[in-house]
Amino acid sequence: MAKLINLEVFKRFFRSGQVGGFLLLICVTISLIIANSASKESFETFLTTKLGFGAVNYSILAWINDALMAIFFLLVGLEIKRELVEGELSSVKSASLPVVAALGGMFIPALFYILFNKGEASASGWGIPMATDIAFALAIIAMLGKSIPSSLKIFLAALAIVDDLGAILVIAIFYTKQIHFEYLAMAGGILVLLALMNYFGVKKLVFYLIPGIFLWYFIHHSGIHATIAGVLLAFTIPTNNTNAESPLEKLEHFLTRPVNYIIMPIFALANTNITFQKEMLAGLASPLGLGIIIGLFAGKTIGVTLFSWLAVKLKWANLPTGAGWKHVLGLGMLSGIGFTMSIFIALLSFSDALHISEAKFAILTASVLSGVVGFVFLKSVKKV
Numbered sequence: 261m262a263k264l265i266n267l268e269v270f271k272r273f274f275r276s277g278q279v280g281g282f283l284l285l286i287c288v289t290i291s292l293i294i295a296n297s298a299s300k301e302s303f304e305t306f307l308t309t310k311l312g313f314g315a316v317n318y319s320i321l322a323w324i325n326d327a328l329m330a331i332f333f334l335l336v337g338l339e340i341k342r343e344l345v346e347g348e349l350s351s352v353k354s355a356s357l358p359v360v361a362a363l364g365g366m367f368i369p370a371l372f373y374i375l376f377n378k379g380e381a382s383a384s385g386w387g388i389p390m391a392t393d394i395a396f397a398l399a400i401i402a403m404l405g406k407s408i409p410s411s412l413k414i415f416l417a418a419l420a421i422v423d424d425l426g427a428i429l430v431i432a433i434f435y436t437k438q439i440h441f442e443y444l445a446m447a448g449g450i451l452v453l454l455a456l457m458n459y460f461g462v463k464k465l466v467f468y469l470i471p472g473i474f475l476w477y478f479i480h481h482s483g484i485h486a487t488i489a490g491v492l493l494a495f496t497i498p499t500n501n502t503n504a505e506s507p508l509e510k511l512e513h514f515l516t517r518p519v520n521y522i523i524m525p526i527f528a529l530a531n532t533n534i535t536f537q538k539e540m541l542a543g544l545a546s547p548l549g550l551g552i553i554i555g556l557f558a559g560k561t562i563g564v565t566l567f568s569w570l571a572v573k574l575k576w577a578n579l580p581t582g583a584g585w586k587h588v589l590g591l592g593m594l595s596g597i598g599f600t601m602s603i604f605i606a607l608l609s610f611s612d613a614l615h616i617s618e619a620k621f622a623i624l625t626a627s628v629l630s631g632v633v634g635f636v637f638l639k640s641v642k643k644v
Contacts, residue, residue, distance in 0.1 A: 280520030281403035287525040291532035300535060307530060324530045328523045330476050330490040332395060335519045336417050337494025338512040346501040348414045348580060357568060357577035358418035364567025365595050366390040366426050369559030376551035385609040389555025391427040391601035394420035395524050397594045400635050408638055409582035416591050427601050428485045435608040439483045447478035454496035465507050468497055531600045534620050543618030552619060556596040556626035564592035590638035596630030598623055
């Protein structure tokens with residue numbers, strides 16, 4: 261009898277979605293251990309090993325960050341579109357809140373960073389605290405389970421999508437050395453084709469997924485971060501507001517477990533390999549370190565909460581169903597988990613190895629602080 265009860269508890273835990281969050285944290289821990297052990301160089305060699313052929317010959321790390329994460333963004337995009345059509349974001353006021361909140365979550369952190377680093381050699385890193393790591397933030401939300409309103413996951417996902425799109429634009433405009441417009445034009449053509457198929461009622465997913473691969477390829481070669489292809493593809497997949505299962509819902513159901521239990525843990529394993537150095541600790545108190553930590557933790561919290569409050573007070577938007585202002589404050593804290601996108605911007609911002617190391621450690625510190633404080637705070641908030 262005890263074995264049956266334990267098996268049932270395990271099944272409920274597996275179905276809850278929290279297991280994905282725990283797998284993510286386990287992989288973060290394993291990656292940090294490897295990066296600070298004798299296996300460090302072997303792991304880095306493995307990640308830089310190239311796979312593929314011809315024009316699609318990339319490192320394993322690139323396949324993870326650009327291809328697997330495009331699938332993750334595809335799933336998140338599907339969830340957002342479904343909510344826009346029939347759920348929490350189906351009204352203009354509901355849909356506008358995460359957009360306004362994301363703008364605040366980008367502007368205020370960048371402002372804090374600039375205030376700390378004006379005139380410094382590290383001033384070019386102002387884009388670092390603007391980004392929210394959607395994978396890790398959603399993992400924390402999943403771990404909170406039913407203790408928070410389900411609408412908060414959609415709000416955070418939409419906010420993080422807008423945030424990441426903003427970060428991608430910042431990278432494209434300020435940090436990308438060259439954009440290949442011929443590839444962008446071809447990606448635009450594929451997108452028009454996908455939109456036309458949706459308009460004329462094409463329902464079979466294969467007719468969207470195959471062009472979607474080409475969409476990813478062209479965006480990747482354009483110089484813009486390829487993960488945006490997942491979001492763009494998601495918004496062309498047909499759905500409906502009836503009880504009949506749509507192509508979008510079929511694809512969403514198919515991708516949920518592989519993304520949560522395989523793609524996100526692999527992503528964490530590959531991207532958390534930060535080697536700790538003595539200089540990193542001192543770097544936390546430097547203008548660079550303070551700009552990142554204050555920007556991500558305080559700037560994100562203030563920016564998301566303040567802009568959300570203004571949007572609601574001006575009657576531009578409504579709060580998510582069942583949520584109160586404490587929930588928005590907690591989500592502002594979670595949006596301070598910058599991590600991989602912030603590290604990516606740091607690599608583009610600096611050429612100095614010490615600046616890069618200090619930035620990585622500051623990002624990790626701010627992300628852990630934001631994740632832990634946000635989790636504990638939201639866990640203590642009662643539903644409205």
